[in-house]
Amino acid sequence: MRLCIIGHPISHSMSPSIYGRFFEAMNIDATYEAVDIDPNEFSTKIVSIIQDFDGFNVTIPFKERIVPHIVSQVEPPLLAVNCIFQGRGYNTDWIGFGKPLQRRPIEEPVMIIGAGGAARAVVFYLKRAGVKNIQIVNRTLSRAEKIKEEFEVSGNLEVNVFPLESIREVAAKSKSIVNASSLGINGEDTGITAEELSGKSLVYDLIYWKTPLIESSRRCEVKTVLDGRHMLLHQAMENLRIWGVPSGESFEKTFWEVMK
The missing domain is CATH 3.40.50.720 (NAD(P)-binding Rossmann-like Domain)
Incomplete structure (x- = not known):
């Protein structure tokens, strides 16, 4: 499974380290990378992201701009989407x-x-x-x-x-x-x-x-x-659930090892 996070800027994100270590520790066949997208190129770049990745996260400034490009499962008036899987968009931020x-x-x-x-x-x-x-x-x-x-x-x-x-x-x-x-x-x-x-x-x-x-x-x-x-931990566990990857205590342990 190929996963990523998109945003701008994105270099500060800890998600690649967290998910990468977890996948390695649990011997899960998945990768997770960070993709920085220039806001001026979003409309063209997002097409290839959707095609090339099984799932991805969305951070600032694209949580609302992503909506027209996917099938949103988000209940109004929330609107913002931060987790995609197979072309469908979810919001795990509120959880x-x-x-x-x-x-x-x-x-x-x-x-x-x-x-x-x-x-x-x-x-x-x-x-x-x-x-x-x-x-x-x-x-x-x-x-x-x-x-x-x-x-x-x-x-x-x-x-x-x-x-x-x-x-x-x-x-x-x-x-x-x-x-x-x-x-x-x-x-x-x-x-x-x-x-x-x-x-x-x-x-x-x-x-x-x-x-x-x-x-x-x-x-x-x-x-x-x-x-x-605290928000990132529970958001990440919900992301994994959407992507069909088991998490539980093993993920929490990995998370705090990276984030301490």
């Missing part, structure tokens, strides 16, 4: 995000930083989990407003949107914070200070290494602090 939260209370309001495909997956899970009050902070307000419009349609959810400049003000009024943006991937500070983090119930940064937000949250003794490794 990966939600698994670590299943036995943890989610206090509201929940502030989400970002309004891309990952943010959509977060809102999708939170709505299914019964959360009713979400605050989205994003550089481009129109993207956040689109999420608000699409997710509020069926009721039982209030979504408010704010510009990134309001991040401290919104954080101060929230009980839980989720960073679903790339802010912090290169060590950038979100602007959220210890004053806003004090008394928070949850900080969940989807970037899977230590970010200033994660480190500050731990110093401020936020009750539950999660980084993106």
Whole structure:
């Protein structure tokens, strides 16, 4: 089986190391590579990717752009696709995000930083989990407003949107914070200070290494602090299930060996 991950940039992805070591340890006849696609060439390159690979993952900035090229199995209004198998598209982000939260209370309001495909997956899970009050902070307000419009349609959810400049003000009024943006991937500070983090119930940064937000949250003794490794683990296990590859404890062991 030939598998890959596509995105831009893609050199930071740990997925080839994780899956590669697992396939080798379990003597599974499969390969997994990283393919960087220039966004300007996506429409032409994606055709050969679909033809040449049995399955693949999709990351920034193609989770929504991939949809017209495959048969989407994703329930609206999620839209974003991050896992493909035999021409069919799935979203394993919301499952990966939600698994670590299943036995943890989610206090509201929940502030989400970002309004891309990952943010959509977060809102999708939170709505299914019964959360009713979400605050989205994003550089481009129109993207956040689109999420608000699409997710509020069926009721039982209030979504408010704010510009990134309001991040401290919104954080101060929230009980839980989720960073679903790339802010912090290169060590950038979100602007959220210890004053806003004090008394928070949850900080969940989807970037899977230590970010200033994660480190500050731990110093401020936020009750539950999660980084993106937890999401990546459960997302990966769901990917393997879709691809028909058994995982279980053996995969978890390999995952943490690579990601520690």
